Amino acid sequence: MELKTRIDSAIQQNIARARVAPAPDQLARALDYACFPGGARVRPTILMSVALACGDDRPAVADAAAAALEIIHCASLVHDDLPCFDNADIRRGKPSVHRAFSEPLAVLTGDSLIILAFDILTRAATHEPQRALGLLSLLAQQTGMPNGICAGQGWESEQSIDLSAYHRSKTGALFVAATQMGAVAAGHDAEPWYELGARIGEAYQVADDLRDALYDEKTLGKPAGQDDLHGRPSAVEQFGIKGAIQRLNDILSGAIASIPSCPGEAILAQLVRKQAEALTPVTPAVAKA
Amino acid sequence: MELKTRIDSAIQQNIARARVAPAPDQLARALDYACFPGGARVRPTILMSVALACGDDRPAVADAAAAALEIIHCASLVHDDLPCFDNADIRRGKPSVHRAFSEPLAVLTGDSLIILAFDILTRAATHEPQRALGLLSLLAQQTGMPNGICAGQGWESEQSIDLSAYHRSKTGALFVAATQMGAVAAGHDAEPWYELGARIGEAYQVADDLRDALYDEKTLGKPAGQDDLHGRPSAVEQFGIKGAIQRLNDILSGAIASIPSCPGEAILAQLVRKQAEALTPVTPAVAKA
Numbered sequence: 001m002e003l004k005t006r007i008d009s010a011i012q013q014n015i016a017r018a019r020v021a022p023a024p025d026q027l028a029r030a031l032d033y034a035c036f037p038g039g040a041r042v043r044p045t046i047l048m049s050v051a052l053a054c055g056d057d058r059p060a061v062a063d064a065a066a067a068a069l070e071i072i073h074c075a076s077l078v079h080d081d082l083p084c085f086d087n088a089d090i091r092r093g094k095p096s097v098h099r100a101f102s103e104p105l106a107v108l109t110g111d112s113l114i115i116l117a118f119d120i121l122t123r124a125a126t127h128e129p130q131r132a133l134g135l136l137s138l139l140a141q142q143t144g145m146p147n148g149i150c151a152g153q154g155w156e157s158e159q160s161i162d163l164s165a166y167h168r169s170k171t172g173a174l175f176v177a178a179t180q181m182g183a184v185a186a187g188h189d190a191e192p193w194y195e196l197g198a199r200i201g202e203a204y205q206v207a208d209d210l211r212d213a214l215y216d217e218k219t220l221g222k223p224a225g226q227d228d229l230h231g232r233p234s235a236v237e238q239f240g241i242k243g244a245i246q247r248l249n250d251i252l253s254g255a256i257a258s259i260p261s262c263p264g265e266a267i268l269a270q271l272v273r274k275q276a277e278a279l280t281p282v283t284p285a286v287a288k289a
Numbered sequence: 290m291e292l293k294t295r296i297d298s299a300i301q302q303n304i305a306r307a308r309v310a311p312a313p314d315q316l317a318r319a320l321d322y323a324c325f326p327g328g329a330r331v332r333p334t335i336l337m338s339v340a341l342a343c344g345d346d347r348p349a350v351a352d353a354a355a356a357a358l359e360i361i362h363c364a365s366l367v368h369d370d371l372p373c374f375d376n377a378d379i380r381r382g383k384p385s386v387h388r389a390f391s392e393p394l395a396v397l398t399g400d401s402l403i404i405l406a407f408d409i410l411t412r413a414a415t416h417e418p419q420r421a422l423g424l425l426s427l428l429a430q431q432t433g434m435p436n437g438i439c440a441g442q443g444w445e446s447e448q449s450i451d452l453s454a455y456h457r458s459k460t461g462a463l464f465v466a467a468t469q470m471g472a473v474a475a476g477h478d479a480e481p482w483y484e485l486g487a488r489i490g491e492a493y494q495v496a497d498d499l500r501d502a503l504y505d506e507k508t509l510g511k512p513a514g515q516d517d518l519h520g521r522p523s524a525v526e527q528f529g530i531k532g533a534i535q536r537l538n539d540i541l542s543g544a545i546a547s548i549p550s551c552p553g554e555a556i557l558a559q560l561v562r563k564q565a566e567a568l569t570p571v572t573p574a575v576a577k578a
Contacts, residue, residue, distance in 0.1 A: 022454040023435030027443030031434060079400065084392035103373035105446050107396065108439050111368065111403060115433030118407040122425040129418055136411040136425070144404030145320060146312030150397050154316030157394055165311040 007044045010067035011035055014120050018112065030101045030109040031116075035074045039092050042275070043178045044070040046200065049271045050182025050193060053264025058131065062185040064124035065135050068117040069177055072139065075113035076149050076174075078106050085153070086226060093221040114143070134184040142177035149173050156232065163233055171208065172201030192260040199255035200272065206248045207279035209234040210241070214281050245280065252276040296333045299356035300324055303409050307401065319390045319398040320405075324363045328381050331564070332467045333359040335489065338560045339471025339482060342553025347420070351474040353413035354424050357406040358466055361428065364402035365438050365463075367395050374442070375515060382510040403432070423473040431466035438462050445521065452522055460497065461490030481549040488544035489561065495537045496568035498523040499530070503570050534569065541565040 015035055019028040044066035051062035081088040081096040083103065088096050098106035121139060125132035142148045152170025155161050179197035180190035209227060213236040217224050227234040235244040256269045304324055308317040333355035340351040370377040370385040372392065377385050387395035410428060414421035431437045441459025444450050468486035469479040498516060502525040506513050516523040524533040545558045 018434040020435050022451045024440055024443035024447050026446050027434060027440065075400075079396055082396065084396065102446060105443070107368055107371065107373065107399075108443050110396075110400065111364075112434045112439040112443075114400060114403050115407075115429055115437065115439065118404075118425065119429035119433060122422060122429055125422045129422060133411060133414045133418060133421070136407065140404055140408035140411055144408060145307040145316060145401045146309050148404070150401040150404065151313055151316065154313035154394070154397050154401075157315050157391060158313050162311045 003045055003048050004041055006063065007041050007048060007066050007070065008036075008038065010063040011038070011070055014067050014071070014116060018116050026101060027105055027108055027112065030097055030105050031112055033100060034078050034097050034109050034113060035071060037092070038070070038074075040278070041070060042204070043073055043174050046175065046178040046197075046271075046275075047182040047185070049264075049268055050179050050196075051186045053262050053268040054183055054186035054188045055263060056186050058128055058185065058187070060127050061124050061131050061135075062182070064120050064132075065181045065185040068120040068135070068139060069174065069181060071113050071120070072117040072143055072149075073174055075110045075117070076143075076153075078113070079110040080153070082106055086223065086230075088223050090217070091222050128187075131184055131187065134190065135181050138177055138180050138184065138190060142173040147173065156230075161233065166233070167202070167205050168198070171205040172198050175201035175204060188262070195258040196255055196260075196272075199251055199258055200275070203248055203251040203255060203276070203279060206235040206244055206251065207281070209236045210244050210248070210281050212236075213241070248280060249276070252279075292334055292337050293330055295352065296330050296337060296355050296359065297325075297327065299352040300327070300359055303356050303360070303405060307405050315390060316394055316397055316401065319386055319394050320401055322389060323367050323386050323398050323402060324360060326381070327359070327363075329567070330359060331493070332362055332463050335464065335467040335486075335560075335564075336471040336474070338553075338557055339468050339485075340475045342551050342557040343472050343475035343477045344552060345475050347417055347474065347476070349416050350413050350420050350424075351471070353409050353421075354470045354474040357409040357424070357428060358463065358470060360402050360409070361406040361432055361438075362463055364399045364406070365432075365442075367402070368399040369442070371395055375512065375519075377512050379506070380511055417476075420473055420476065423479065424470050427466055427469050427473065427479060431462040436462065445519075450522065455522070456491070456494050457487070460494040461487050464490035464493060477551070484547040485544055485549075485561075488540055488547055489564070492537055492540040492544065492565070492568060495524040495533055495540065496570070498525045499533050499537070499570050501525075502530070537569060538565070541568075 015032050018031055047066045047069055048062060056062055077091060078097045080086055081091050082098055089099050090096060097109050121132055121136045145151050147169050155166040176194055176197035179193040183193045184190050212224060212227050215224055239247055256272050259265055259268055304321050307320055336355045336358055337351060345351055366380060367386045369375055370380055371387055378388050379385060386398050410421055410425045434440050436458050444455040465483055465486035468482040472482040473479050500509060501513060501516050504513055528536055545561050548554055548557055
């Protein structure tokens with residue numbers, strides 16, 4: 001089975017459980033709407049790739065981990081799009097959840113998806129209690145306070161930003177979750193996989209800054225120029241376009257070098273290289289700038 | 290130690306962990322602000338009372354369960370107060386979180402508290418992995434979709450409301466969580482404790498409807514007359530004031546009758562009776578109506 005099919009199927013099965021009657025219909029539909037059709041499913045793809053590289057000896061646990069991680073990511077997008085944050089009308093090329101449903105339902109969709117993510121990992125305990133608890137702990141660390149994506153967003157309300165903590169928590173956190181949860185789902189230690197996740201996260205942040213600066217709304221599938229608009233710190237502001245692209249490549253080389261020794265090491269390095277190509281903005285846009 | 294002191298101390302310790310530097314300062318302060326000073330701590334008091342009635346053989350696990358439950362409740366209050374829901378300026382007699390901090394920080398406070406609740410239970414696994422997993426499962430069921438408090442709020446966006454599902458999920462869910470988590474924290478089965486939680490939840494809903502209809506904003510510590518204002522179904526609308534009070538007493542008698550046989554059965558019955566007195570609106574207000 002292709003990875004994306006496996007990931008989508010895991011998400012779909014869990015969203016279906018959250019929709020069992022008597023569920024309020026609109027909120028039930030909003031949960032589905034927020035997760036399908038998905039984006040590139042980057043984080044669960046990395047998670048699954050690490051799990052496979054580590055032997056994937058409990059596929060049901062890796063499925064649960066991938067679904068939980070992507071569902072938390074979708075929850076964060078729904079809340080980030082709210083009028084009080086980015087006030088984004090479109091996401092993944094269609095109306096954002098608060099536009100398609102309503103603002104109350106968007107708040108509830110995010111909340112319900114966060115809870116669902118933890119529920120999915122709890123259920124994975126029927127296969128492997130210790131791995132499930134490890135996964136729950138990693139997910140909580142990388143999503144909540146003081147170091148997860150909530151903290152990352154929280155930094156944007158501060159007068160003075162700790163830039164390193166900001167980037168690590170805002171974008172890096174879910175990539176660290178991806179590599180570490182992939183390892184733990186397959187019975188390996190989390191710690192050696194920290195650096196790969198952190199490096200991919202850094203690369204992704206730089207790539208995101210580049211795309212935000214270079215692309216238009218139609219290409220992005222969401223509003224462009226948001227960093228500049230909201231005065232957010234960005235790699236483009238810091239290094240310029242060319243400097244930021246050079247930095248992206250350096251970080252990805254570092255990521256590949258950091259991959260721990262494991263059965264699927266070579267395949268994983270190839271995946272990171274493929275991600276690198278997907279991340280680097282295409283030449284015409286670069287030329288445009 | 291008095292129950293309230295024990296509960297507040299458990300919450301405080303966990304909020305402190307979420308504030309460890311480098312955390313964004315305002316969000317860190319908002320987490321504390323949302324949880325302290327607390328209200329009556331009704332749900333964790335019931336949870337602790339059931340745990341004590343069942344022997345409380347692992348106090349650290351009961352502490353974790355009580356803190357997690359109250360923190361989820363506080364999260365729900367922060368999100369319920371948002372402009373897109375109740376648009377409440379005050380809560381527990383002070384400005385609501387979005388008023389005191391900002392709307393983005395209120396959304397993030399709710400999200401962070403939800404995640405923290407699951408994190409607390411995950412950490413309790415160091416004492417008792419199986420009990421921690423049972424608690425995680427109960428909390429997820431009673432907070433998310435399709436049967437938890439998120440579903441309860443979700444019903445308010447429906448054209449046609451399943452009234453029984455609405456009340457069970459909106460108010461009943463966290464009381465069922467309270468009795469069942471109290472039992473599981475002390476190593477007992479969850480199932481026999483369902484009815485007590487459900488009955489207390491029903492009573493609480495009727496009492497809340499009565500207070501909303503009878504009291505003013507100052508007495509309530511939050512805006513009054515919200516059910517009428519938002520056209521929400523209420524026991525007062527259904528049975529009238531006197532009928533609703535009669536119903537409240539009948540439900541509480543049923544609650545006491547449902548208490549499973551356990552070492553602390555008599556003390557627990559007394560606690561429910563005390564709660565009943567606290568819940569029933571005082572005579573002058575009733576006379577006023």
